[in-house]
Amino acid sequence: MTIRTPTAALTGDERRPGRAHEILWLVLVGLVVLIWLGPVLWISNISLKTRAEIAVPVPSFIFRPTLENYAAILENPNLVRYAANSLIIASVTTVITIVLASLAAYGLARFTFRGREGLLTWILSLRMMPVIAVVVPFYIMYQRLGLLDTYAGIILAYLPVTLPFAIWLLYSFIRDVPVVLDEAAMLDGCGPWRTFLEIVLPVSLPSVAVTAIFTFIVCWNEFLLALILTANRAKTFAVGMSEFVLSYEVLWGQISAAAMMMLLPLLVIVYLVQRHIVKGMTLGAVR
Amino acid sequence: MARGPGGNWDRFVPFQFLAPGLLVLIAIVVYPTIAIIQNSLYDWNLLVGNRRFVGVQNYASLLADQIFLKSLVRTSIYTAGVVSAELVLGFALALLFNRSFPGLNVLRTLLIAPMLVAPVMVGLTWRFMYEPSIGVLNYLLSVIHLPGLRWISDTATALPSVGLADVWQWTPFVFLILLAGLQSIPESIVEAAVMDGAGARRIIFEMQVPLLSRVILIVVLLRVIDSVKLFDLIYVVTRGGPGNSTYLASFYNYVVGFTQFQMGRASATAFLIMLMISVLTMLLLRVILRGERL
Amino acid sequence: MEVVLRKLSKRYGQHPAVTDLSLTIHDGEFLVLLGPSGCGKTTTLRMIAGLTPPDAGDLLFDGQRVNDVHPSQRDIAMVFQDYALYPHKTAFENLAFNLRLRRLPRDVIQRKVEATADLLHILPLLPRKPRELSGGERQRVALGRAIVRDPKLFLMDEPLSNLDAKLRERMRIELKALQRRLRVTTVYVTHDQSEAMLLADRVAVMDRGYLQQLATPHEIYRYPRNLFAATFIGSPRMNLVRGVLQRGGAGVRFLAEGLPSGMLWELHLPAALEPLVPEAGIPVLIGFRPESGRLAPGWRDHDALNLTLDFVEPLGPDNLLVMQPSPGGVDSYDHSPLILRVSEQQRLPADQRLSVNLAPDEVYLFDQHSGEAIFCRGRLLRTFGGLNADNASGHELDNRVHDG
Numbered sequence: 001m002t003i004r005t006p007t008a009a010l011t012g013d014e015r016r017p018g019r020a021h022e023i024l025w026l027v028l029v030g031l032v033v034l035i036w037l038g039p040v041l042w043i044s045n046i047s048l049k050t051r052a053e054i055a056v057p058v059p060s061f062i063f064r065p066t067l068e069n070y071a072a073i074l075e076n077p078n079l080v081r082y083a084a085n086s087l088i089i090a091s092v093t094t095v096i097t098i099v100l101a102s103l104a105a106y107g108l109a110r111f112t113f114r115g116r117e118g119l120l121t122w123i124l125s126l127r128m129m130p131v132i133a134v135v136v137p138f139y140i141m142y143q144r145l146g147l148l149d150t151y152a153g154i155i156l157a158y159l160p161v162t163l164p165f166a167i168w169l170l171y172s173f174i175r176d177v178p179v180v181l182d183e184a185a186m187l188d189g190c191g192p193w194r195t196f197l198e199i200v201l202p203v204s205l206p207s208v209a210v211t212a213i214f215t216f217i218v219c220w221n222e223f224l225l226a227l228i229l230t231a232n233r234a235k236t237f238a239v240g241m242s243e244f245v246l247s248y249e250v251l252w253g254q255i256s257a258a259a260m261m262m263l264l265p266l267l268v269i270v271y272l273v274q275r276h277i278v279k280g281m282t283l284g285a286v287r
Numbered sequence: 288m289a290r291g292p293g294g295n296w297d298r299f300v301p302f303q304f305l306a307p308g309l310l311v312l313i314a315i316v317v318y319p320t321i322a323i324i325q326n327s328l329y330d331w332n333l334l335v336g337n338r339r340f341v342g343v344q345n346y347a348s349l350l351a352d353q354i355f356l357k358s359l360v361r362t363s364i365y366t367a368g369v370v371s372a373e374l375v376l377g378f379a380l381a382l383l384f385n386r387s388f389p390g391l392n393v394l395r396t397l398l399i400a401p402m403l404v405a406p407v408m409v410g411l412t413w414r415f416m417y418e419p420s421i422g423v424l425n426y427l428l429s430v431i432h433l434p435g436l437r438w439i440s441d442t443a444t445a446l447p448s449v450g451l452a453d454v455w456q457w458t459p460f461v462f463l464i465l466l467a468g469l470q471s472i473p474e475s476i477v478e479a480a481v482m483d484g485a486g487a488r489r490i491i492f493e494m495q496v497p498l499l500s501r502v503i504l505i506v507v508l509l510r511v512i513d514s515v516k517l518f519d520l521i522y523v524v525t526r527g528g529p530g531n532s533t534y535l536a537s538f539y540n541y542v543v544g545f546t547q548f549q550m551g552r553a554s555a556t557a558f559l560i561m562l563m564i565s566v567l568t569m570l571l572l573r574v575i576l577r578g579e580r581l
Numbered sequence: 582m583e584v585v586l587r588k589l590s591k592r593y594g595q596h597p598a599v600t601d602l603s604l605t606i607h608d609g610e611f612l613v614l615l616g617p618s619g620c621g622k623t624t625t626l627r628m629i630a631g632l633t634p635p636d637a638g639d640l641l642f643d644g645q646r647v648n649d650v651h652p653s654q655r656d657i658a659m660v661f662q663d664y665a666l667y668p669h670k671t672a673f674e675n676l677a678f679n680l681r682l683r684r685l686p687r688d689v690i691q692r693k694v695e696a697t698a699d700l701l702h703i704l705p706l707l708p709r710k711p712r713e714l715s716g717g718e719r720q721r722v723a724l725g726r727a728i729v730r731d732p733k734l735f736l737m738d739e740p741l742s743n744l745d746a747k748l749r750e751r752m753r754i755e756l757k758a759l760q761r762r763l764r765v766t767t768v769y770v771t772h773d774q775s776e777a778m779l780l781a782d783r784v785a786v787m788d789r790g791y792l793q794q795l796a797t798p799h800e801i802y803r804y805p806r807n808l809f810a811a812t813f814i815g816s817p818r819m820n821l822v823r824g825v826l827q828r829g830g831a832g833v834r835f836l837a838e839g840l841p842s843g844m845l846w847e848l849h850l851p852a853a854l855e856p857l858v859p860e861a862g863i864p865v866l867i868g869f870r871p872e873s874g875r876l877a878p879g880w881r882d883h884d885a886l887n888l889t890l891d892f893v894e895p896l897g898p899d900n901l902l903v904m905q906p907s908p909g910g911v912d913s914y915d916h917s918p919l920i921l922r923v924s925e926q927q928r929l930p931a932d933q934r935l936s937v938n939l940a941p942d943e944v945y946l947f948d949q950h951s952g953e954a955i956f957c958r959g960r961l962l963r964t965f966g967g968l969n970a971d972n973a974s975g976h977e978l979d980n981r982v983h984d985g
Binding site: 025112140164 | 406545556
């Protein structure tokens with residue numbers, strides 16, 4: 001395999017990269033994989049062990065695996081309830097976010113009006129807002145309104161976190177849809193709403209899906225807002241997991257099992273959207 | 288008058304699309320900001336219930352509060368350390384992987400995962416790894432005949448331990464962005480430099496880094512902002528301890544507001560944090576949007 | 582439908598794209614907007630469509646002012662340069678879209694779509710999506726989408742430019758036949774002058790935002806209004822020689838520039854012209870098309886253009902003879918080589934010297950300063966220094982020569 005890359009140019013030999021260089025490269029790659037795969041492997045190892053096996057200072061790699069941790073998680077009624085809560089909250093928030101954000105993104109992407117750039121900048125800046133600045137006033141307000149520990153409350157509190165990000169992401173995606181399609185639709189007789197619903201939105205469906213996935217993940221992972229604004233009824237999975245450490249004996253086996261269960265679907269999702277990650281993370285600043 | 292596809296439109300038309308999202312945003316963003324400012328002017332303990340107007344006293348006492356000031360200093364040190372580490376490591380990784388090879392996609396998936404895993408999970412994982420007797424890190428140290436560390440139970444090593452987990456989680460982020468940046472540099476430029484006789488070090492520092500300066504700046508600012516906002520990791524790994532040696536800005540705010548329930552002081556703290564982040568955000572936006580046609 | 586443009590103007594920031602454009606498109610006519618890129622032809626088309634609102638001027642459809650009518654209400658169909666097919670819909674759905682919006686009954690839609698598809702030979706392609714179609718097939722679907730609507734006006738923005746040469750030629754002819762059949766008013770934008778000549782009932786030549794000439798292809802070819810129109814139409818480009826017109830013995834004489842002894846050429850201009858040539862002579866440009874003139878080997882003393890052959894470009898049935906600039910010979914206006922098109926059977930002299938003899942009705946005369954055409958192929962168009970109203974309504978003509 002001829003490697004025509006700057007690194008190859010640096011090593012000076014394109015046709016036959018030096019054997020030593022190749023080995024060094026492989027070693028480095030192996031190191032990288034080890035560092036970032038290591039903790040995952042470790043956790044998967046722990047998840048299959050009994051409490052006794054975990055408590056030993058010298059970990060063993062040859063042992064008889066047990067599924068008791070996984071069973072404990074699945075049979076823990078609270079945890080299952082928390083997971084269901086997270087699912088519901090994340091789903092509803094995602095749907096609301098996508099609806100609101102796609103409309104706003106279309107308006108921003110396709111129309112020019114006074115104050116448009118300022119609006120975009122403001123929305124972008126909101127993405128950076130510290131969550132703690134949202135939590136404090138919301139907590140005070142929810143106490144008064146009785147919205148603490150409710151689905152509606154937490155969903156509402158998630159929107160300032162998810163909306164700016166989703167609007168910006170969808171805005172940059174819709175911008176990439178050629179305007180000629182809108183123009184063709186209009187010549188065919190569509191007004192702006194029809195154009196949006198029948199042409200622009202369907203064409204950007206993959207982008208909408210990516211945005212929805214990102215939004216869902218953000219909601220699922222969110223911690224601080226859920227910690228403060230939920231208690232028993234609406235507690236999310238993330239908060240539930242953190243409480244494993246509160247009890248006097250930490251059930252590492254079960255924590256590991258839960259972590260593994262969350263990781264696998266995540267990996268599948270990541271594999272699907274990895275191309276869009278950079279765009280999403282840098283708000284389109286890097287092309 | 289608004290312009291859109293198909294000519295001129297009544298200004299109302301784009302407004303129709305923007306209104307739902309904007310109204311929600313304004314309600315749930317502008318309101319908290321106003322509320323914070325308002326609440327910060329009161330001395331108000333939520334448990335006791337009295338609310339007393341004290342003007343700017345909260346701010347004055349904050350700025351004299353040793354714990355708060357130390358947390359700010361700590362935040363700066365933490366940020367500087369973590370972001371530099373991520374930058375160096377991320378760039379090194381980007382240089383290393385700036386080529387196409389079988390399994391690139393798999394590797395990318397693997398490296399993206401830490402970013403998308405819940406910080407809580409990352410925190411728990413590392414908390415476990417930091418366990419003095421049954422954690423894997425001390426075990427690895429013992430394998431190479433080094434004494435185990437006290438990691439999160441030692442005030443000196445607690446914050447770096449949190450930092451290590453942070454770096455583990457976010458270096459891939461820096462790596463991915465810098466990699467994208469490197470790959471956007473036309474190969475021909477590097478080849479020309481090689482033919483001019485430039486060595487690897489010169490190419491990296493005099494060509495690639497300057498060409499990526501905007502991207503690097505964006506990444507650094509993003510990570511700095513994230514560090515100031517950091518909460519989840521601290522809560523799960525150290526809960527601020529031992530003592531208050533891992534109190535960072537946002538965590539301190541949480542302590543004031545939700546362990547002491549001093550809503551007035553908490554609001555003032557939140558406002559100050561918001562200000563700091565606003566300044567950073569303005570810088571960030573200036574860099575991102577420089578020359579960009581929106 | 583008759584379309585009237587009255588003093589339409591559009592500028593983008595500081596850059597004027599179209600200035601004071603006025604013309605009338607007759608019902609059922611195939612009008613081609615022709616010009617180089619940046620001349621404003623696409624902007625004009627978009628203003629007719631309503632996609633780009635004009636800064637000034639009026640647009641009238643059958644006498645009604647439609648400036649404020651939204652594109653979706655204008656009953657116009659447009660074929661875009663990159664087709665703009667809806668990627669998530671099948672070819673059938675693309676064609677049916679407008680009909681569906683108009684709430685036509687499903688069986689009517691089915692019938693119309695199939696009829697149009699049959700006309701364009703794309704029936705088997707109907708269930709496919711655009712990404713499964715070749716360039717030529719997509720182009721037909723885009724065309725079909727316009728035709729099936731039976732609109733009052735067709736707008737086409739260089740619809741053939743993305744096709745390869747052979748397909749393009751074939752589609753041109755099909756398009757012409759189609760338009761003849763359907764008899765729908767059509768405005769067609771292109772930069773390809775041969776395409777314009779083939780397709781157009783009339784051509785509107787544009788340059789830098791101004792209308793240069795509006796006439797039938799035949800008219801523009803024979804009687805261009807100015808240098809721009811004369812050099813834009815016709816490939817290879819018209820040959821131009823600089824010189825001076827003088828009153829002489831038997832009539833008016835043309836003295837080509839750059840000759841030591843002066844190349845004298847007796848031009849038989851209409852007698853009426855002679856008094857208009859001042860004593861001192863007047864600087865002009867003589868133009869003649871590559872396909873005109875009779876060739877003779879060797880050089881001659883008078884009444885002919887002496888040229889030296891540089892090389893030959895074979896075109897199959899014809900040859901292009903590219904001339905050298907020769908010291909002591911005639912040079913072209915902008916030092917680009919003079920080119921002649923002759924039959925491939927024409928014998929060429931070994932010493933590469935030839936002379937061209939032009940008949941008066943093969944000669945074009947241009948005012949050297951303003952670029953206006955004075956005298957073309959035997960017809961007097963205007964007098965020197967004066968403006969003669971012609972069939973075009975633009976002004977500020979170019980003395981720009983288009984590099985063919």
